[in-house]
Structure formats: C-alpha cells, structure tokens
Amino acid sequence: MLRHKRIFQIIGVVFIMLILFFVFGTARYRSMKTGNIGFIAFEKKLMQASAAKSEIDISKITDFNWDECYVFPPYFPSKMVYEKVGTEWTTAKTYIEFLISHSTENDTLNDGEFLMVFKKGNKAIRSRRYSINKLPAIFKLDNYKFTRNNSKFFVTPSKQYNDGKVKELRLKNVE
Numbered sequence: 579m580l581r582h583k584r585i586f587q588i589i590g591v592v593f594i595m596l597i598l599f600f601v602f603g604t605a606r607y608r609s610m611k612t613g614n615i616g617f618i619a620f621e622k623k624l625m626q627a628s629a630a631k632s633e634i635d636i637s638k639i640t641d642f643n644w645d646e647c648y649v650f651p652p653y654f655p656s657k658m659v660y661e662k663v664g665t666e667w668t669t670a671k672t673y674i675e676f677l678i679s680h681s682t683e684n685d686t687l688n689d690g691e692f693l694m695v696f697k698k699g700n701k702a703i704r705s706r707r708y709s710i711n712k713l714p715a716i717f718k719l720d721n722y723k724f725t726r727n728n729s730k731f732f733v734t735p736s737k738q739y740n741d742g743k744v745k746e747l748r749l750k751n752v753e
Contacts, residue, residue: 612667616641617706621713628715628733628745636729644696644703646725649717652689662722663695667702692716714744724749 623639636647648663660666690711696704710716716736717724730750738744 612669612702612705615704617704621706621708624715625713628747632733633750634731634733634747636724636731637726640696642696642704644698644726646697646723647729648693648695648697648723649719650693650695650722652691654693659693659695663697663702665697665700665702667695667705669705710744716744716746718746718748 620640620642624634624636627634627639648659650659650662690709691707692710693705693707694717695702716738717731728749728751731747732750733745733747736744736746
C-alpha cells in the first residue's frame with residue numbers, strides 16, 4: 579500500500595513537471611518569445627494617418643521603442659523571414675504551440691496578408707501578420723526594411739485596388 583502511494587506521488591510529480599515544461603518550455607523558447615503589446619494601437623494610428631495624410635512618420639505613431647522594421651509580402655516563407663531579420667522569434671503563447679507551429683508561424687499565407695516585424699537590437703520585439711482588409715496599407719520597400727531614423731513615408735492610393743482605400747507607403751528618403 580505504501581509502495582503504491584509512493585509510485586502515484588512520483589507519477590504525479592513527473593506529470594506536473596511535464597505540464598510545466600510544455601507550458602513554459604525551454605530557455606530558448608522563452609528568449610524567443612515576443613508579444614504584440616501596442617500593435618493594435620499602432621495599426622489603428624497607421625490606418626488613420628494613411629487615410630488622412632499624404633506623408634507619415636512611422637516612428638511618431640509607435641508607442642514602443644524599436645530600431646528596425648521589416649514588412650514582408652504575401653507568400654514569403656518564414657525561413658527567409660528569419661534570414662532577413664537576422665533572428666528567430668515566436669508569438670506562441672505556449673511551448674506546445676511553439677513546437678507545433680514555429681516552422682510556419684510567420685509565413686504569409688494569402689494574397690492580402692503581410693508580416694510586420696519590429697526589432698530592437700538583436701531581438702524581434704513585435705511581430706504580427708496583418709490583412710489589407712483590416713489594415714489597408716502596403717509598404718513598398720526595396721529590402722523589406724526601414725529604420726526608426728528613416729521612417730517617413732509618402733502615402734498614395736494603391737494602383738492594384740480600384741477603390742483607392744488601400745494605401746501604398748513609399749519611403750520618403752533613403753539613408
């Protein structure tokens with residue numbers, strides 16, 4: 579009887595440890611984890627500014643500190659995204675989600691889907707896929723990137739879309 583109780587205790591401890599491992603993950607997962615805090619507010623400001631102005635400065639409408647921003651077009655594979663940005667990250671909320679989806683989580687999967695990544699130092703600090711249906715802005719960038727010091731854009735109606743609701747953002751000056 580005492581032996582069975584001891585076995586159940588060991589199994590219980592192992593089970594709890596496994597649950598904690600799959601929720602919190604490894605040190606690598608925790609160091610790669612990033613959030614999207616402030617991204618919704620940024621999207622709203624970007625949408626309002628691009629609808630109302632012919633020029634906008636992205637650095638003035640962000641509520642967080644960043645050095646570089648990358649915007650990737652539809653069908654851009656996550657492996658190439660990580661190469662361009664120079665680091666990997668995840669927005670997965672749990673380690674299990676990370677294990678299942680990390681190889682494809684930052685793929686842009688359809689015609690109207692873009693990926694925007696803000697980076698501070700060597701770490702991706704914000705990342706979010708957006709649809710032009712919800713955020714009608716297409717960044718026209720030569721190398722998928724702009725910096726905080728060079729984040730002024732001309733805003734024009736997109737020629738790809740007849741109604742002009744989608745805006746194209748082109749860098750105003752090159753570093």
